[in-house]
Amino acid sequence: xxxxxxxxxxxxxxxxxxxxxxxxxxxxxxxxxxxxxxxxxxxxxxxxxxxxxxxxxxxxxxxxxxxxxxxxxxxxxxxxxxxxxxxxxxxxxxxxxxxxxxxxxxxxxxxxxxxxxxxxxxxxxxxxxxxxxxxxxxxxxxxxxxxxxxxxxxxxxxxxxxxxxxxxxxxxxxxxxxxxxxxxxxxxxxxxxxxxxxxxxxxxxxxxxxxxxxxxxxxxxxxxxxxxxxxxxxxxxxxxxxxxxxxxxxxxxxxxxxxxxxxxxxxxxxxxxxxxxxxxxxxxxxxxxxxxxxxxxxxxxxxxxxxxxxxxxxxxxxxxxxxxxxxxxxxxxxxxxxxxxxxxxxxxxxxxxxxxxxxxxxxxxxxxxxxxxxxxxxxxxxxxxxxxxxxxxxxxxxxxxxxxxxxxxx
Amino acid sequence: xxxxxxxxxxxxxxxxxxxxxxxxxxxxxxxxxxxxxxxxxxxxxxxxxxxxxxxxxxxxxxxxxxxxxxxxxxxxxxxxxxxxxxxxxxxxxxxxxxxxxxxxxxxxxxxxxxxxxxxxxxxxxxxxxxxxxxxxxxxxxxxxxxxxxxxxxxxxxxxxxxxxxxxxxxxxxxxxxxxxxxxxxxxxxxxxxxxxxxxxxxxxxxxxxxxxxxxxxxxxxxxxxxxxxxxxxxxxxxxxxxxxxxxxxxxxxxxxxxxxxxxxxxxxxxxxxxxxxxxxxxxxxxxxxxxxxxxxxxxxxxxxxxxxxxxxxxxxxxxxxxxxxxxxxxxxxxxxxxxxxxxxxxxxxxxxxxxxxxxxxxxxxxxxxxxxxxxxxxxxxxxxxxxxxxxxxxxxxxxxxxxxxxxxxx
Numbered sequence: 001x002x003x004x005x006x007x008x009x010x011x012x013x014x015x016x017x018x019x020x021x022x023x024x025x026x027x028x029x030x031x032x033x034x035x036x037x038x039x040x041x042x043x044x045x046x047x048x049x050x051x052x053x054x055x056x057x058x059x060x061x062x063x064x065x066x067x068x069x070x071x072x073x074x075x076x077x078x079x080x081x082x083x084x085x086x087x088x089x090x091x092x093x094x095x096x097x098x099x100x101x102x103x104x105x106x107x108x109x110x111x112x113x114x115x116x117x118x119x120x121x122x123x124x125x126x127x128x129x130x131x132x133x134x135x136x137x138x139x140x141x142x143x144x145x146x147x148x149x150x151x152x153x154x155x156x157x158x159x160x161x162x163x164x165x166x167x168x169x170x171x172x173x174x175x176x177x178x179x180x181x182x183x184x185x186x187x188x189x190x191x192x193x194x195x196x197x198x199x200x201x202x203x204x205x206x207x208x209x210x211x212x213x214x215x216x217x218x219x220x221x222x223x224x225x226x227x228x229x230x231x232x233x234x235x236x237x238x239x240x241x242x243x244x245x246x247x248x249x250x251x252x253x254x255x256x257x258x259x260x261x262x263x264x265x266x267x268x269x270x271x272x273x274x275x276x277x278x279x280x281x282x283x284x285x286x287x288x289x290x291x292x293x294x295x296x297x298x299x300x301x302x303x304x305x306x307x308x309x310x311x312x313x314x315x316x317x318x319x320x321x322x323x324x325x326x327x328x329x330x331x332x333x334x335x336x337x338x339x340x341x342x343x344x345x346x347x348x349x350x351x352x353x354x355x356x357x358x359x360x361x362x363x364x365x366x367x368x369x370x371x372x373x374x375x376x377x378x379x380x381x382x383x384x385x386x387x388x389x390x391x392x393x394x395x396x397x398x399x400x401x402x403x404x405x406x407x408x409x410x
Numbered sequence: 411x412x413x414x415x416x417x418x419x420x421x422x423x424x425x426x427x428x429x430x431x432x433x434x435x436x437x438x439x440x441x442x443x444x445x446x447x448x449x450x451x452x453x454x455x456x457x458x459x460x461x462x463x464x465x466x467x468x469x470x471x472x473x474x475x476x477x478x479x480x481x482x483x484x485x486x487x488x489x490x491x492x493x494x495x496x497x498x499x500x501x502x503x504x505x506x507x508x509x510x511x512x513x514x515x516x517x518x519x520x521x522x523x524x525x526x527x528x529x530x531x532x533x534x535x536x537x538x539x540x541x542x543x544x545x546x547x548x549x550x551x552x553x554x555x556x557x558x559x560x561x562x563x564x565x566x567x568x569x570x571x572x573x574x575x576x577x578x579x580x581x582x583x584x585x586x587x588x589x590x591x592x593x594x595x596x597x598x599x600x601x602x603x604x605x606x607x608x609x610x611x612x613x614x615x616x617x618x619x620x621x622x623x624x625x626x627x628x629x630x631x632x633x634x635x636x637x638x639x640x641x642x643x644x645x646x647x648x649x650x651x652x653x654x655x656x657x658x659x660x661x662x663x664x665x666x667x668x669x670x671x672x673x674x675x676x677x678x679x680x681x682x683x684x685x686x687x688x689x690x691x692x693x694x695x696x697x698x699x700x701x702x703x704x705x706x707x708x709x710x711x712x713x714x715x716x717x718x719x720x721x722x723x724x725x726x727x728x729x730x731x732x733x734x735x736x737x738x739x740x741x742x743x744x745x746x747x748x749x750x751x752x753x754x755x756x757x758x759x760x761x762x763x764x765x766x767x768x769x770x771x772x773x774x775x776x777x778x779x780x781x782x783x784x785x786x787x788x789x790x791x792x793x794x795x796x797x798x799x800x801x802x803x804x805x806x807x808x809x810x811x812x813x814x815x816x817x818x819x820x
Contacts (some may be wrong), residue, residue, distance in 0.1 A: 048616075104615070141786055164623045165493065165625045169621040172606055172607070191498070197582070197584045203461065203496050211572075215570075218445075324515065339748075
């Protein structure tokens, strides 16, 4: 098989997501919507706010009534009433008049500004002095200033953060149409693997990937489902893959994807229904021998077996791939990266993107330093010690100590 | 009351967490542990790995048998067997001998290195030539190299990321003792508020904070519980606060904390059982009129009513406060910040930390720019447009365009 496939770049691997159907959509209550991806544009059913609204405690008035007012020459106004919170103002404001108002209340007819209570002095029940002039619109949020009725509040493809939940509430959107969370099946392979609940015998190790990959799937907003450990028997792996394919939208197999003598993942994938190998090798290190196949119209990944390699491929390739399947419009998406100064020289081979694990620490001058963590990709401890990954581009031979680097938090 | 309280700094407000009991602990299955905070140190019950392990496909041998080997002068070795994956090697390796081995398998007795299959040529069933010398330990993970038996794998107070879930699996930790998720009660106050499910009448607006604050509570790894909208009637607010206090570990009240005429949150808080006001005013903008009280030994926050102000106080103060209650050891904790170039001058008042909403965009040279979003703190839209917050320190009068700033993603 190998000869038919060229190693492809990370972006091309992620772009393979375009060959698959995005997940279906569902309605959820607004309370459950945080973290989900919006499937439809949401329009405001009303102006937000629905009326001119005071942003300070004080007096609503015509700004013109205060023009020229100062400490030495206050404006004198007649108080003609008070606005009750949550009610329509029942009194209008004319020139030289003021209405008492609290933050958040509706401006009375005729008023176009609010003077802060701190800039006034009450003379008696119906008279105040104003020591400062206000401009029209001052201390007022206008009707529809936050969102105008009929306007698109949020566009489809957007991830709902707490503030998006807030604006959906303001738009009266108690039920939200979102993309379903992609269900992701996880299969670990290898005769040497035993579950975390067992004590490994000679030659055996506990299965790490079923847990670390499930964690990464959850962080991507998707739903992991584990299908256990397949032995190095093609029938066992095929049976577990079939079950995973039936129950989920995407399958992750870890182990068995390098070129050694027990590497039969690709043969098993080729034997699955409507199977086609799309990717066999990505120019990334660690993680080069990654496979992507389409089986029954669903993506199936063959990830490296080493815990670190599998996690790096997840962070760099599979995570953005899941985002696309999940309906996320990633055009404006930001991967949270921390800028830090590299503490040590890093060598790198050209022709691939090297991902180096780093720990972050405060340097002598208080700025952040990224300290590379040496260690084999079979050592999960190196990921536990790491705060993030630094990518060294494929045209780079390495980075010098002192270079500012972007650290992708993991 | 006000005269008794000085406005305090953000860090002092967060440090008030030390006056409260941290939440209790519970056992959860490892599958459920991601995102939780570890409550006990976890020790490895075995060496990880339990044996010297090959990291490449090839031949296990004594490194000395290859010394001096090269393309022009290969070493000649006798193949005495093969290691089966997941089994103890049943054959020992002597000088001049080699045993076939796959990635992840257990080294046989006598072997101290692995030569990659690519650097060998098979002559017949029992003989190979080796074209490259290997050093002792090469292509081998030693027993206990990842984690040694009895070593602390993870310390209490640590947040469990996917890689921590992985190392817990390797340590045989199927059940994990974690801190409970703090339960956080949420009460919105104001006669002007109606729930998102209703159409606001004149003077009314929909309640945003119950949804946006719940989202932020979830992002903090805590469990939100909403107790509805309290009218501007002290009895109603007191009754909702009592119910929230009984059912949760901490209560957030939003609205009613400024100095205006309807601001009775503080009176209600003072009337709650075993009540003591700890903070009345934080040197932060927006969000200065924030209150923190201790009621029946539990923290109760009075947050500003404006949606943006409440979210900023949550991000800057309440989130790290929750982390402490949740048992997180935040000594090494990193707030994910993105470094960007400020696109515009920003003025700021001294004596408080100003939080400015910014949008991130790629500048002409490809580097990130932070573009301040103007707008009143009553406009939730400005938070929806924002990617993050820039804090301007309390001793700063502002920042010049072009300054590199840290953007806290929100």
